[in-house]
Every structure is written in C-alpha cells, then in structure tokens.
Amino acid sequence: MALQISATNPEHPAVLLELPWHLPLEEWPEKYLVPLPRGISRHVVRYARAGAEVVAVKELAERPATREYELLRTLARVGIPAVDPLAVVTGRSGSDGEPLEPVLITRHLNGSLPYRSMFETTLRPTTVHRLMDALAVLLVRLHLAGFAWGDCSLSNTLFRRDAGAYAAYLVDAETGELHRRLSTGQREYDIDLARVNIIGEMLDLEASGALHPSVDPIAFGTEICRRYHDLWTELTRTSVYPAGKYHYIDRRIRRLNDLGFDVAEMQIQHSSNGDTVTFVPKVVDAGHHQRQLLRLTGLDTEENQARRLLNDLESWMATQEDYAPGDPLGARTEVLAHRWVREVFRPTVRAVPQQLRGAMDAAEVYHGLLEHRWYLCERAQHDIGLEKVVEDFVTHVLPQSPEAANETGAAQGTDQAPPSR
Template structure:
C-alpha cells in the first residue's frame, strides 16, 4: 500500500512529507525531533518539526487512529479545548518493505505542559487545586457537548497557565464517544474513572517525592468529583421563582456567564396555579450566539451583545401565544424573532432621540437599555417595563450634563 495522508488542510501533507515515515518512531533521527516535555502514553509519541509547526506524532493501529482523528475534529467543531488534529498517515513501510504502524498527527499546543512536568518542583496545594478546577471545567464542557471521555486523567490532559489559573485541554480522545446527550450513568462513569485515575497518578507522584506532604492522594482524587458536581449542578439545575420576578432569571444567567458559560436556550413555564415560574437553562460554551442571532434576526452584533439580545428575545418569545414550550428555537423561531425585531427591538432603539444615539450602534444601545432596566428592577425589586426604562435612561443617563455616551461598537 502506498503512503497515504488523511488531512484537515491540503497544505499539511506538503511539509509532513519531509518526515522519515519509513522509520519506526523510536528510530527517528534527532534532527527531526523537538525536545519537549512528554506525558505518559500507552503509545510511542514523538514531537517533530514539520515546516514552521511542531507536531505530536503518535503510533497506533489504523482504526483507532482514524477514529481519534475524527473525534478530535468533532471536538474542534464544538469549540471544546483539545489538541488540533492535522492528519492520519497510513500505508507506512519500513526500509525492509515490512509494514509500520499508522500514526496520528496533532499540532503541539504552544505554552502547554503535561502534569508531570509541572510537578518537577513541588507545587503548592493551592496550585494543585487550580489544576483540579481546570480539569473539572473541561469535563463539564465535554459532557455538555455530549462527549463521554472514557479515560479522564491528568495524563490525558495538557495544562496552560491562564492569568493566575489554568486551562485544561484534552489530548487523548481514543476512548471517547459522541452522543446527542449523555445519561446520568455515562457522566457518573466518566467521573468515577477520573477519581480512580487521578488518585493513582497522585499516589505515583507521592512515591516519587514530587507531591506536597499536605496533599492526600485519595482525597484529592475525590475532589474532582465534588468540583464537577458543584459546577454541573449550577449549570443545569432547574430554578423556581415567584411569579413576576423575571429579573431573577437574568440574575441566574449572569451567574452562568460569570462561570464562563452561556445560555443557548431556556425553558420558562408557569405553575398550574400561576404563583411560580420554572426556569431551565441549556448551557453552552461561548462563541455560539453571534451566529445564532444573525441567523434568526439578521442583526450583526458582537458576541456579548448577541448573548444579551438572544436572552431578551427568548424571554419575550415565552410570552407569545404561538410560542412552543420546550422548543424555543424550533420551527417558529424565525417568525417570532423577526416579529421581536419589528415590534420590540427597533421601536425601543428608535425611542431614543437620534441626536442622543448617533454614536452608538443599535445592538449596543439596546444592550445598554436592558442593563438599565435590570438595575432599575433590582433596586425596585420588581420588573420594570422596557418603556419606563428607556424614558429613565434618556433622562438620567443620556441627558445628564456629564454623561459620556459609549462609543459605537466595532462590529461591521
């Protein structure tokens, strides 16, 4: 069989061809290799220079190589932090004509380290706790996207420093599975594996003298479960509020945003006797709302603006007679969205005199008005209508002598 590359980018095989594919990875010459910290792997892995890129090359059988390549591509489309898949190379033969194992090629994640390299000097317990936080967030993101990891561990993760915290990236997707939605059992299986794997890795560090003496390896392995469950509960729990307290919903969404997650959809339902409302969020990673707002309404906004406008749109849709509970962005979504633009968004923006809004684009102005309504509702502890909020915003903010009207957004 001839040497074959399955690649995400047609430019990649050009510089990958320069690598010595006729040799087993263990025999690659030093001139092709890059010295970088490597974690523990069940496969042979080498870092190599290919053109201007540094790539990780892993030998494994063809079927799991192709499967992992496709899973990593899926995670990339979902916006999940993971290594970037470049290619699968099959049809390798040695100098003696015998077959060699295929390889999976991923781009090296700049600035990242495997956990063992981070423990070369004894880490403070607070730093180790931040690693657990990062891994818990990664696992929650995977589960929200319907990805069952099947082998969550420190060894299968890379860590990047992130302004005093850490960001975790999935490295090994070989055992992963993608579903529309994970069951409780699938999530619990992943969490239990993480607990066992992490406790084992911590015991190994303790035996080598690289673990701080105050850290209990078994208790620390259990901590990932606790941190995961706390975050999962906050992101997915159902909230019940008194009727009329719709600003409580926005307060909950703000907490979710502060955790680094966005609300893509939400279900809002009144109780049979009308004294309470139930709120169920569907949480996703950031980066989703700008495209969704443009598709539904034709409004082109920055990401944070789009998130806020979509939240308002979905709250408004829930009050309409032709709203379909449980399917807020389904078949009727575009009809309702265009009605919201026509009946709510545009009239609200136009209620602000032209000379006072000339330096602000419509999406930013509407966002400011929603913010103003939120603060008024919080102070009054009841819902303030948009019309009243606009009138107060004009008087107390825009017409205030010292008012500085925000600059227009840079969105095209």
C-alpha cells in the first residue's frame, strides 16, 4: 500500500512528505524533532518540525487515528478548545518493506504545557485550584456540545496561561463520542471517570515528591465534581420569577456573560395564572468576551484575556473625546476600538523584546503589563504611564520569568519545562 496523507489543508501534504515516514516514530533522528515537554501517552508521540510549523505526531492504528481526526475536526467546527487536527498518514512501510503504524498529526498548541511539566516545580494550592477550574470549564463545554470524552484526565489535557488563570484544551479524543445531547448518566460517567483519573495522577505526583504538602490528592480530585456541577447548574437551571420582573431575566443573562457564556436560545413561559415567569437558557455558547473582543478589535484571545483587554479598552475609550458610552457596540465604538489596537495595544506589546516573551502570546504580555502597572501605581500612589511600565517590566520582571527561561532552554535544545509561578 502506497503512502497516503489525508490533510485538512492542501499545503500540508507537500511539507509533511519531508518527514521520515519509513522509520518508526521512536527512531526518528533528532534533526526532525523539536525538544518540547511531552505528557504521558499510551502511544508513541513526538514533536516535529514541518515547514514553519511544529506538529505533534502520534502513532496508532488506522481506524482510531481516522476516527480521532474526524472528531477533532468536528470539535473545531463547534468551537471547542482542542488541538487542531492536520492530517492522518497511512500506508507507511519501513525500509525492509514491513508495514508501520499510521499516525495522527495535530498542530502544536503554542504556549501550552502538559500538567507534569507544570509540576516540575511545586505548584501552590491556588494554582492547582485554577487548573481544576479550567478543566471543569472544558468538560462543561464538551458536554454542552454533546461530546462524551470517555477519558477525562490531566494527562489528556493541555493548559495555557489565560490572564492569571488557565485555559484547558482537549488533546486526546480517541475515546470520545459525539451525540446530539448527553444524558445525565453519560455526563455523570465522564465526571466520575475524571475524578478517579485525577486522584490517581495526583497520588502519582505525591509519590514522586512533586506535590505541595498541603494538597490532598483525594480532595482535589473530588473537587472537579463540585466545580463541574456548580457551573453546569448555573448554565442550565430553570429560574422562576414574579411576573413583570423581566429585569431578573436580564440579570441572569448578565451573570452567565460574566462566567464567559452567551445565551444563544432561551425559553420563557408564563404560568397558567400569570403570576410567574419561567426562564430556561436552552442553548448556551462559551466565549462571550472572546467574541466581543474579536468583533470590536479583530484580536483573537483566550476568554479571560479578552475580559481583561475589554476592561482596559473601555477605560481608555472613556478618556477619548469622541466616546459614546450609550453605544457600546456601535460604529463609533468600533472606530475607537481599532484606534486602541493601533495606538495602544500593538505599540505596547512591540516594546517588549521578543526574546523575553517566551511562550507568552501578545494578549498575555499585555495582561502582564496591566498587572505590573497596577502594582507600580499602588506602590507609587499615583498613575504611571504605560511607557514607564514597559521599561520596568522589561528590566525587572521578564528576565526572571519562567517564560523567558523556557525560551532560552528551547533555543539551546533542552527538553526542560518552565517552572510555574
């Protein structure tokens, strides 16, 4: 059988053909590989360079490779945070003519880390809490989309910094199933499996000495259930309000927006006697602040980053003479938003040297500057301009940051993960 590459982009096959498909993945020469931290996997996984991109290559049988490829494509279409599928390579054979396992190729998620790399230095309990929050949000989003993961764990997740918190991405969909809607039993099975997996992973970290002494593996593993159920209840519960109190519905929608979700479809019913109104959010979409920032500025960020940037944008717009506060999404606001990107956001980020940013993207760099500005202003007890903030940030903060250290390590060809704050 001849080598066959099924890819999402017509440009990828030509680039991917340069990789040594005649060799088992474990035997690929170092010149093709990229030294990035890898998580635990039941399959052989390597990071390689394909043209200008870094890709993750995973060996597995043809049927599960094709199935996972299609599932990841579907998740991408519905906006679920997951690794981006690029291709499936089949028909591989070694130099001796013996068949080799097919591979699934996904795009490396820039700035992401597997959980074990994050625990190479002892994480504080508050940081572990943030990881659990991110994983709970990911699981809720998957279930809202009708996706039963079937193997939720820290090992099957990648984490990216998101304005002081974390964003979680699904990295392994091999056991997943997509349905029109999940039953309570299907959701509870996923949650219970997540609890068992996470407790096992945390106990393993504890045994290796990588867990903070105050972190109880069983308590933290069980915590994912509570966090998931709290969020799921808030997103899906039925509310009953007195008739005429329609602002209560608006308040509920605003609370969902604050959690980062939009109500795309709702059901409102009056009681038979007209005394009460029942409100049910039927379709809830994640990424409220992401969509708003993208619509206003064209910046595509994580959810918490978007919330922080929108706050800074609004504060800046309030200082402009042509600001119209009663027209938050109108044409005049869009003009101001693009001016903020052009005159504030981009020049500020560009003032930070690329070699000091490490794995931080532009939005995370700007968030870091806003955090540092708050610190400097509190210390000085007066406002400090962004120009001085950038200078102090570049001089005193970034050279000691884990991101800069990781960038240096990658440049030197090490396989070292950055420590966490």
